[in-house]
Amino acid sequence: MKTQLRNGLQTGLAFWLISAFLFLIGFTDTAAVLFGDIIHDEDLRPGFGLTTGMVNMLFFLGLLGIWAGARAARAARAPGEALAAGIAAGLVHGLGVGGLAWLVGTLHESKVRMSTYLAQLLPETIQLFVLEKAPAEAAAWHFVLLLATGFAGGLLGFFLGRPGWREAIAAGWRQLSSHAGSLSTLQRIRASRAFGPSLAVLGIIVLFTLPLRLDQYWNYTLGTVGIYVLLGLGLNIVVGLAGLLDLGYVAFFAVGAYTVALLTAPAPHKLLWSFWVALPIGVLLAALAGVLLGIPVLRMRGDYLAIVTLGFGEIIRILSRSDILTGFTGGPKGVLNIGGPQFMPRLFSNEINFLYLILLCVFLAIFITVRLQHSRIGRAWEAMREDETVAGAMGINTLQYKLLAFAIGAAFAGLGGVLFASRNQFTGPEDHNLMVSINVLAVVIVGGMGSIPGVIAGAFVLKGLPEVLREMEDYRIVLFGALLVIMMLIRPEGLLPSSRRKLEVHQQDPNQPDEPIRGRL
Amino acid sequence: MKKFVPYLTQKPISTYHIIQIVLGIIFSVYLLWRLYQVFIANPTYGPDTWARFAISGIVLGSVYALIAIGYTLVYGILFMINFAHGDVMMIGAFGGYFVFEALSFVPSPTPANPEEVFLNAHPIISVILAFAVGVSVSALSGYLLERVAYRPLRNAPRLVPLISAIGASIFLQNAAQLLFGAQRRDYTNPEQITRGQGWGIPIGESTVILTYTGVLTFVLSILIMLGLYLLVKRTRLGRAMRAVAENKSTAALMGINVDRVISQTFIISGALAGAAGVMWGIHLGLVFHFVGFLPGIKAFTSAVLGGIGNIPGAMLGGLFLGMVETTGPAILGIDFQLKDVIAFSILVLVLIFRPTGILGEVLSEEKA
Numbered sequence: 001m002k003t004q005l006r007n008g009l010q011t012g013l014a015f016w017l018i019s020a021f022l023f024l025i026g027f028t029d030t031a032a033v034l035f036g037d038i039i040h041d042e043d044l045r046p047g048f049g050l051t052t053g054m055v056n057m058l059f060f061l062g063l064l065g066i067w068a069g070a071r072a073a074r075a076a077r078a079p080g081e082a083l084a085a086g087i088a089a090g091l092v093h094g095l096g097v098g099g100l101a102w103l104v105g106t107l108h109e110s111k112v113r114m115s116t117y118l119a120q121l122l123p124e125t126i127q128l129f130v131l132e133k134a135p136a137e138a139a140a141w142h143f144v145l146l147l148a149t150g151f152a153g154g155l156l157g158f159f160l161g162r163p164g165w166r167e168a169i170a171a172g173w174r175q176l177s178s179h180a181g182s183l184s185t186l187q188r189i190r191a192s193r194a195f196g197p198s199l200a201v202l203g204i205i206v207l208f209t210l211p212l213r214l215d216q217y218w219n220y221t222l223g224t225v226g227i228y229v230l231l232g233l234g235l236n237i238v239v240g241l242a243g244l245l246d247l248g249y250v251a252f253f254a255v256g257a258y259t260v261a262l263l264t265a266p267a268p269h270k271l272l273w274s275f276w277v278a279l280p281i282g283v284l285l286a287a288l289a290g291v292l293l294g295i296p297v298l299r300m301r302g303d304y305l306a307i308v309t310l311g312f313g314e315i316i317r318i319l320s321r322s323d324i325l326t327g328f329t330g331g332p333k334g335v336l337n338i339g340g341p342q343f344m345p346r347l348f349s350n351e352i353n354f355l356y357l358i359l360l361c362v363f364l365a366i367f368i369t370v371r372l373q374h375s376r377i378g379r380a381w382e383a384m385r386e387d388e389t390v391a392g393a394m395g396i397n398t399l400q401y402k403l404l405a406f407a408i409g410a411a412f413a414g415l416g417g418v419l420f421a422s423r424n425q426f427t428g429p430e431d432h433n434l435m436v437s438i439n440v441l442a443v444v445i446v447g448g449m450g451s452i453p454g455v456i457a458g459a460f461v462l463k464g465l466p467e468v469l470r471e472m473e474d475y476r477i478v479l480f481g482a483l484l485v486i487m488m489l490i491r492p493e494g495l496l497p498s499s500r501r502k503l504e505v506h507q508q509d510p511n512q513p514d515e516p517i518r519g520r521l
Numbered sequence: 522m523k524k525f526v527p528y529l530t531q532k533p534i535s536t537y538h539i540i541q542i543v544l545g546i547i548f549s550v551y552l553l554w555r556l557y558q559v560f561i562a563n564p565t566y567g568p569d570t571w572a573r574f575a576i577s578g579i580v581l582g583s584v585y586a587l588i589a590i591g592y593t594l595v596y597g598i599l600f601m602i603n604f605a606h607g608d609v610m611m612i613g614a615f616g617g618y619f620v621f622e623a624l625s626f627v628p629s630p631t632p633a634n635p636e637e638v639f640l641n642a643h644p645i646i647s648v649i650l651a652f653a654v655g656v657s658v659s660a661l662s663g664y665l666l667e668r669v670a671y672r673p674l675r676n677a678p679r680l681v682p683l684i685s686a687i688g689a690s691i692f693l694q695n696a697a698q699l700l701f702g703a704q705r706r707d708y709t710n711p712e713q714i715t716r717g718q719g720w721g722i723p724i725g726e727s728t729v730i731l732t733y734t735g736v737l738t739f740v741l742s743i744l745i746m747l748g749l750y751l752l753v754k755r756t757r758l759g760r761a762m763r764a765v766a767e768n769k770s771t772a773a774l775m776g777i778n779v780d781r782v783i784s785q786t787f788i789i790s791g792a793l794a795g796a797a798g799v800m801w802g803i804h805l806g807l808v809f810h811f812v813g814f815l816p817g818i819k820a821f822t823s824a825v826l827g828g829i830g831n832i833p834g835a836m837l838g839g840l841f842l843g844m845v846e847t848t849g850p851a852i853l854g855i856d857f858q859l860k861d862v863i864a865f866s867i868l869v870l871v872l873i874f875r876p877t878g879i880l881g882e883v884l885s886e887e888k889a
Contacts, residue, residue, distance in 0.1 A: 025699035117619065119702030245680055247687070296873045299537075303602045303683055307821065308872045311865040314818070318865075322858045438691055445684055478695035484688025485670045492681050 004081045008072040008088025012150070015068035015089065016096030019061065023100065026120030027475065028129055031060040034469065054131050058145060061097070065146040068093050069153020076158050086154015087147070094146035098139035105135030204363075211355045219355050221467045223423060226358035227416045228463045231436075232443040232455040233365045234412025239441070240450035241378060242405035243385030245306040247437050248293070248313030252410035254320065254432040255289045256282040256417025258329060261427045264339030268330050275341040279418050286414020287407045294406035298399050313437060321429035334428020338421050354423050361419060365412055369452055372408070381405055382450070435477065439463075442480045446487055448494025457496050541874050555852055566851060569724040574847045580735040580804060582843020583742035587797035588820030589827070589835035590749060591663075591790030597766045597830035598786050599675075604686035605666055606794055607817015608693035613659035613795025614802045614812055615701060617651035621709045624650070644711035648737075648803075655799035656792045662693075663791020664784055672780070697810035705809040708802040710734070716806050734804040745796055746836050749789070753832060762786055766830070815861065819846070822868040828878030838878070842867070 022028060035056035050058075072089035076082035104126055107114060114121040130138035211219050231253065238246045259282035263273040297308050319325055321332045329335070341357060372378050380401045383391040392398050421427040439462065447458025462483075466476045487494065559565065566574075588610055595603045624647050627639035640647050670689045674682040710716060719732035753759035764772040765782045773779050801816065802808050823842045827834025842864060849863040850856065871878065 021696070025696065117622070118700055120699060239680075243680065245683060296869075300872065300876070303679070304872050304876060306683060306687075307602065307818075307825075308869050311818070311869045311872075315862050315865045315869075318859065318862050322856065324856060324859075438687070441684070441687070474699065478692055478699060481688045481690070481692030481695060485685045485692065488677075488681050488685040488688065489670075489673055492677065 001081060001084060004073075004076055004085040005088050007075060008085040008154075009092055011068055011072035011085075012089035012092025012096070015064060015071075015093045019064055019093065019097050020100050022064075023097075023125075023129055024118055024120065025475070025478070026122070026125050028057050028060065029125050030472065030475065032056040032128060034472075035059055050131060053128055057128055058131075058141075061142070062145055062149045065090060065093060065149025066153035066156060068146075069150040069155075070157025070160075071153075072150070073154040073157040076154070079155065079158060082154045082158030083151065084154075086150050086152070086157070088150075089154070090147040090150015093150055094143040097146055098141075098143035101130050101142045102135045102139035105130040105133075105138050109135065207359060208356070211352045219352055221464065223355045223358050225459050225464045226355070226362050227420050227423075228440065228443055228459040229362050229456050230358075230365050230416040230419070231413055231440045232447065232459050233362075233369050233452065234409040234416070235440050235444050236409075236450065236452070236455050237369065237372070237381070237412070238405050238409035239444055240448075241373065241381040241385065242402060243381075244402065244405065245303075246309045246406075246409070247306050247434075247441070248309035248311070248316075249409070249413055249440055250432050250434065250436040251293070251309075251313045251316045252286040252289055252413035253417040253420070253436060254316060255286045255410075256414030257421035257427040257431065258320070258335070258417075259285050259414070260418040261335035261338045261421050262329070264422070265335045265337050267336065268327065272339070275339050275422060278339070279341075279415075282418040283411050283414045286417065287411040289414075290406040290408075290410025291403055293410075294403045298402055310434070310437075313434060317429055317432055317434075320432065330428070332429055334426060334431070335421075336426055338425045338427065340422050340425065354419075358419055358423075361415055365415070366452055368408075373452075377401065377404065438480065442484055444494075446483060446494060448497040451494065451497055454494050454496040458494070461495070545874075552852075555854060559852055559854070567725055567727075569727045569729050570851075571848070572722075572724050572729045574851065575844065576729065576731060576735060578844035578847035579840060580738050580843070581846065582823075582840035583739045584797045584800050584804070584839075585816065585820045585823045585843050586836045586839025587742050587745060587793045587800070588816055589823040589839045590746065590832055591794045592821050592824040593827075593829055593832055593835040594762075594786050594790045596824070598762065598783060599671070599682075601671070601679075601682050602686065602821065603666075603671075603787075603790070604683070605670075605690040605693055606790065607813035607815075607820070608690050608697075609659050609663050609666065609791050609813070610794040610798040610801070610816060611697060611808075611810065611813030612662050612693070613655040613791075613798030614808045615697065615798075616655035616658040616795065617799035617802050618706060618708055618808050620651040620654045621647065621711075625709050640709070641712045644713040647711050648714070651803075652796060652799050656795040659795025659798060660788045660792040663787040663794070666791075667784060667787040672783075694810050694814070701810065703810065705807050708806045708808060710803055710806075714803070716804070732804070738800040738804045741796070742800065745793065749793070750832065752789075758782070758785060818868070819864050822864055822871070824878075825868065825871055825876070826878055831878065834878055 022031075032053045033056075036052060039056070068089045069086035072085040073082035076085055104114070104121070108123070108126045108130070114126075115123075131141055133141070211222070214222070231249070234252075235246065235249050238244050238249070260275065260278040262268075263271050263278040263281065264275055266272060293309070293312055297305055300308060320329055323331065325331065340354070380391065380396045383394065383396060384398050384401060388398055417427075420431070424431075443458040443462050444455060445458075446462060447456070448454025462480065466472055472479070588606065591606050591609075592603060595601065595606070621640060624640040625638050629637055629639040629642040631637045631642055666689055670685045671682055674685055708716075714733045714737065716734055717730070717732060719730045719735065721728040721730055723729075751759075753762060761772070761777045761782045762785070764775065764777055765779055765786075769779050772782075797816070797820075798813070801812065819842055820839065823838035824835045825838070826841060827836070827838030829835075845867065846860050846864055850860050853863070855863075
């Protein structure tokens with residue numbers, strides 16, 4: 001019982017912090033809008049002087065409360081224990097959030113302008129949070145809501161979490177799937193040799209007809225997703241296959257973007273070359289940059305490599321916006337009017353056609369990656385990732401393969417940069433900041449290191465989903481950060497992991513001692 | 522103590538070493554030539570300017586040193602780079618900022634000035650309060666960081682906690698941006714230690730100002746570093762920390778609670794970063810969500826320079842980097858815009874050519 005109460009109190013405290021944080025960054029507002037979009041509840045007429053927005057906000061808080069209760073009751077063995085844990089969590093959570101509501105409400109009533117210091121605490125956000133009621137009343141609402149949901153969550157978590165239930169659900173699912181699987185036609189279709197290829201052909205047909213049916217905005221978004229797939233595939237080779245954590249990946253992206261920019265734009269060099277000439281040059285230069293960066297850092301591993309590549313990326317960014325290179329790269333203002341691809345006049349001039357070009361490049365990259373991954377080179381990379389020393393002992397020239405990984409990864413990034421700059425017809429230092437590297441890293445990590453479907457899924461989730469949930473725009477990057485941590489905590493192999501990686505992460509690496517042997521302070 | 526080096530592990534001199542030596546000689550010659558140019562052949566700056574550079578370099582360096590110690594402590598114990606350490610410093614800077622802001626609204630009338638505010642009436646208490654709050658919030662966030670993002674991953678492959686740390690850093694930066702807004706804020710110092718004011722020291726025909734904030738920062742950071750050194754060398758906790766750094770399982774067998782020591786290490790390193798953050802605010806005056814990034818990287822550079830895992834090394838590295846950053850552009854004759862490039866270049870060069878740092882131990886290849 002004591003442990004249950006302690007669990008409850010700790011969970012309540014943690015969830016209070018989470019709820020308070022979400023309110024302080026203004027997420028309660030956003031959540032209300034999001035739920036409103038999902039439920040379409042204009043006709044809902046709640047009583048008690050509540051608006052639909054408030055109900056949505058309370059609904060969101062209630063979900064948090066249920067989660068808190070369920071989480072608190074995770075170790076409960078009897079309904080009573082679960083109840084105690086849930087109530088304890090609800091009590092702390094409710095008291096905390098209620099207290100916050102009271103405090104904020106009181107300050108708001110005495111006309112303190114909190115948004116000077118806490119940027120998101122605009123009057124509307126506060127009004128919504130205190131339900132346009134007196135501070136004490138609002139506090140009571142929050143307290144009762146969170147206590148009740150904590151109680152409910154405790155019970156719910158207990159009953160749903162019971163092994164019996166879990167087994168029953170799992171058995172039901174197995175039966176269902178085996179039943180569905182045993183349907184003769186379905187089984188025959190899946191077993192036939194044409195299944196895979198025809199699925200691929202179907203996918204390609206859908207992908208290539210889709211752009212025609214979509215408007216410009218969605219084509220643009222899909223194009224961005226495509227470019228991130230490209231970047232992700234490149235970084236996947238470096239990080240996922242070869243196991244080299246590169247935080248300066250944006251440097252190669254920048255090389256590609258600036259190459260096409262300087263070669264095709266009217267200013268600052270007035271070269272006005274064709275896009276088709278600039279494209280391979282950009283890719284080659286990026287690959288060259290990859291090799292050049294790779295040579296000095298060849299002997300490093302892990303953390304140091306990450307820091308050095310980060311340093312290189314920052315050096316490039318600082319140089320590109322400093323005055324000394326303004327004459328050459330356009331300085332902080334960037335390069336305008338970058339040329340686009342032209343092939344049989346005007347064929348590639350609009351968004352739709354550009355999307356086709358991006359899709360082509362993505363398919364090319366996927367093809368190259370698949371062939372590489374299953375070749376001698378790919379196996380060498382994976383061996384190197386697992387254990388460099390052993391890989392070297394097995395006769396793999398690790399230096400050479402590292403350089404190759406850097407070069408190919410950089411070439412993909414260069415291609416991405418060429419496409420990105422040419423599509424936007426603009427590139428500047430702000431397009432090439434650290435966040436690009438982090439975004440791409442997040443794509444690879446969330447999708448699953450070393451897995452091609454994973455990278456594609458990651459790009460859709462991280463670059464496509466935020467476009468669908470426009471309200472989430474402000475929270476995107478903070479979510480990326482949280483997501484990187486959460487993925488590492490609960491699913492380090494990613495959403496769609498490669499089978500090998502999955503095994504590896506869940507198995508204690510026998511070569512990895514529990515701790516390094518020796519250190520010094 | 523002379524280490525026993527087995528005959529077979531002595532590597533022959535490779536091309537890599539030759540390149541290293543040649544590059545080193547070329548760079549040293551260039552540096553000497555530049556020094557000759559700047560100081561003797563055609564001095565562009567007078568001694569007063571150099572004094573200014575040196576003063577601001579030392580003050581900046583002492584802040585870097587404080588942050589660097591945090592990196593070194595954590596690296597010494599967990600062998601991981603605490604990527605979010607700079608952001609812990611940012612949190613401390615915000616803590617101090619809010620204390621000063623709040624105190625500048627608290628009335629504290631004196632006979633001389635009935636509209637006096639607490640901040641100016643009691644500057645010493647205000648500064649102490651600012652440091653207390655900044656240090657506590659940073660220590661707390663250091664503790665939470667370890668608890669949430671690092672502890673569950675202690676036995677995971679090395680890439681995993683590193684990515685988690687990067688994620689935590691991004692999270693903290695952007696959470697701060699959402700919470701406090703993206704604008705840059707000015708620290709409101711007590712008027713007794715207004716930025717830029719100080720004792721004038723005549724050098725040559727002009728006077729160099731030794732700012733109050735600079736002296737405060739430098740003295741305080743030296744005191745903190747001394748305290749930390751004593752803590753690590755003399756106290757029970759320090760001994761436990763050294764034992765854990767040496768070997769976790771043996772330390773555990775000796776009755777040391779390893780988890781608790783690691784937590785305490787993060788609390789100490791967070792507290793140091795918090796103090797550095799408040800100093801940063803008081804001395805340089807600007808605080809915003811991204812304020813921890815560059816000092817973080819530079820402090821890491823200092824830690825690497827001094828040999829990561831080595832506390833006196835981190836202090837020296839910090840002071841050295843501060844000096845290089847302020848005097849480097851003048852000595853090398855490049856634009857002051859590029860002072861960050863110098864810091865990054867040092868980082869890259871040291872990691873490439875001497876990853877053990879200047880005072881560092883010889884790390885095994887596995888760790889480097």
